[in-house]
Amino acid sequence: MAFPEPLERLIRALERFPGVGPRSAERMALHVLRSPPEEVAELAMALRDARMETVRCEICGNVTLRSPCRICADPERDPGLVCVVEGPREVARMEESKVFPGRYHVLMAGFAPREGAAPEEAALAALRRRVESGEVREVVLATAPDREGEGAALLVAEALRGLPVRLSRLARGLPVGTRLEYLHGEILAEAFRGRRAWNPDSDPDGGEGDPSR
């Protein structure tokens, strides 16, 4: 044993985090030793609180303090428009964008979707039930534009097969604000295949022309 027992124990506990190897765990543990005791107590408390005080929303599956979650319970959010995402972090990102007026459906406890997790059977069944209830007119797929995300999207389509609901997915193309030189060929290829007619006189931003001008 290279370190004193309590330090070894902390390193072992930190190694359980995804993406934290033995060397990072050591570094984190030694950081704890020189942090003010109040900060360490805060972290310990935050761990327990987050674990004990949160649950998953019985409707959308997102992390919440009480179920149904704030968004599912919000009468201002359009219940006919459901955005399907991989996990709670994707809900957070969509909310940050302030563009989406509907509700969500979370496919996985999804806490590590990029690490081989697949949509939960229960989440797919719950989505089907939501659509079967007749309230949902459009399901927007917002899974990642990669292999896992595509696979998840196909499973969602499969789960909803035969139901009268419109399926859509987020547009693929150039990520706004980047320079072409930094983009993969695949991103450019997808943007080329999805190119859209553009009339600079009717809409300086591209996209659909604005008929009012």
Add this chain to the structure above:
Amino acid sequence: MAFPEPLERLIRALERFPGVGPRSAERMALHVLRSPPEEVAELAMALRDARMETVRCEICGNVTLRSPCRICADPERDPGLVCVVEGPREVARMEESKVFPGRYHVLMAGFAPREGAAPEEAALAALRRRVESGEVREVVLATAPDREGEGAALLVAEALRGLPVRLSRLARGLPVGTRLEYLHGEILAEAFRGRRAWNPDSDPDGGEGDPSR
């Protein structure tokens, strides 16, 4: 606020770790939510224990349960040979190598030596006092073979200036067990400059010839 309050609080607390950005902190926090409560309690406990139960050794500065540390208190360890390292992790690595029969001197709370930390004034002064006591005949510099490590080594040499003690440092060269194709040019350059006469008949492993054969 994108997540429920206890989750946000946990994310903020995890972000204080070195090398943990907002996105990794989210991933770690969501991992906590789906971990068994016992594991979370274990981690919380380990954090407090590690912080409260460890101290720094009054002689070498390493992390320990009680001071002086096990190594400084061990009569079997040569007090005349002191290996100067950047932090507790480097002590752990040296101990794992089982090659070093002496004692240590830790330059920094050293918990993030690669992040611009410099040797502590107090650690340098304490090393000088150890050498002045007359017990130390050789100080082996085991700081990293990079700019920060070289800088630390120079500060140690400066601190010991004028004292009758032999200074040495770990050899530079090819790291055993790698293939040349994977090594930086700088590593090869250092290995070339430090090349040593080799007589395969007297010593199949290279290095100094064995006069007994």
